Amino acid sequence: MTRRPLTAVSTQPSSTPAPSAQPPATLPLLVAFDLDGTLIADGARDIPAATAEALARLKALGVQVAIITGRDLPPDAVRDAVQADAVATNNGGRVEIGGTLHQESRFGPGDLEAVLAHELDDARMILFTADCIYFDIPEGVQPEPWMLLRTHKPLSEAPHDDILKVGFYHLGVADFAGRLRQSHPHLVLTGAQPPYPHFLTVTPDGAHKGAALTLIAEALNVPLDRTIAFGDSDNDQAMLEVAGHAVQVGTLPLLAQHAHQQLPNHLALAEYLDKLAARIEKQ
Numbered sequence: 001m002t003r004r005p006l007t008a009v010s011t012q013p014s015s016t017p018a019p020s021a022q023p024p025a026t027l028p029l030l031v032a033f034d035l036d037g038t039l040i041a042d043g044a045r046d047i048p049a050a051t052a053e054a055l056a057r058l059k060a061l062g063v064q065v066a067i068i069t070g071r072d073l074p075p076d077a078v079r080d081a082v083q084a085d086a087v088a089t090n091n092g093g094r095v096e097i098g099g100t101l102h103q104e105s106r107f108g109p110g111d112l113e114a115v116l117a118h119e120l121d122d123a124r125m126i127l128f129t130a131d132c133i134y135f136d137i138p139e140g141v142q143p144e145p146w147m148l149l150r151t152h153k154p155l156s157e158a159p160h161d162d163i164l165k166v167g168f169y170h171l172g173v174a175d176f177a178g179r180l181r182q183s184h185p186h187l188v189l190t191g192a193q194p195p196y197p198h199f200l201t202v203t204p205d206g207a208h209k210g211a212a213l214t215l216i217a218e219a220l221n222v223p224l225d226r227t228i229a230f231g232d233s234d235n236d237q238a239m240l241e242v243a244g245h246a247v248q249v250g251t252l253p254l255l256a257q258h259a260h261q262q263l264p265n266h267l268a269l270a271e272y273l274d275k276l277a278a279r280i281e282k283q
Contacts, residue, residue: 034070
């Protein structure tokens with residue numbers, strides 16, 4: 001795997017970065033964002049106003065925007081603020097472009113059976129379909145707040161032919177992930193390591209953010225070398241690898257080798273996007 005040079009981005013004055021660290025600034029151009037920890041604060045439901053304004057400025061210049069998230073449903077406030085040209089959810093397994101569904105990756109019965117045979121005692125397991133989540137919570141354990149905001153039903157009612165994603169909360173998810181990678185290497189596993197050591201997500205073969213970005217760019221007629229991807233955690237690695245220009249948000253060591261630039265946190269995104277808009281305006 002090719003190691004990319006990493007250039008830290010600071011809000012303080014600095015010397016001019018090397019040409020390789022400069023993102024593309026001419027149309028066509030697509031900017032693609034992870035949500036939690038990247039476009040918004042982890043677990044938040046609103047986009048910072050300055051970031052929304054910077055995105056509106058870019059869109060007015062003709063830049064296209066995509067949200068590519070591990071979430072199954074981006075918050076309505078974020079959708080309204082961003083007005084994305086494309087939205088990929090479930091780690092890229094479900095892709096909408098211009099409001100139309102273009103792809104939906106589902107587990108085959110054998111793969112789902114292997115994932116459900118997890119042997120993690122008292123694990124909080126969540127099964128995701130396009131319009132509902134299914135989970136059981138052990139007695140005395142509180143569900144994650146986001147779960148209660150979804151249409152939800154007991155695991156016993158989950159269909160076995162429409163599952164898009166499976167999530168686990170458990171201290172032993174890393175060991176389970178290792179076993180599943182050995183037995184079913186075609187499945188996509190993210191999490192079970194920092195920054196989410198006790199949460200594991202499993203999606204079907206080919207359902208990852210790199211594939212989603214590739215599909216979206218092609219559908220929007222933007223060459224991959226004219227894309228800029230922003231991400232902060234391990235499920236963003238595939239997206240950063242295929243993007244023409246990769247920007248890491250945060251300091252996760254895993255992503256450093258896949259990024260051209262680095263932003264300290266999601267609050268630094270607005271200034272970065274405004275500078276990009278200024279460069280485009282000068283072309």
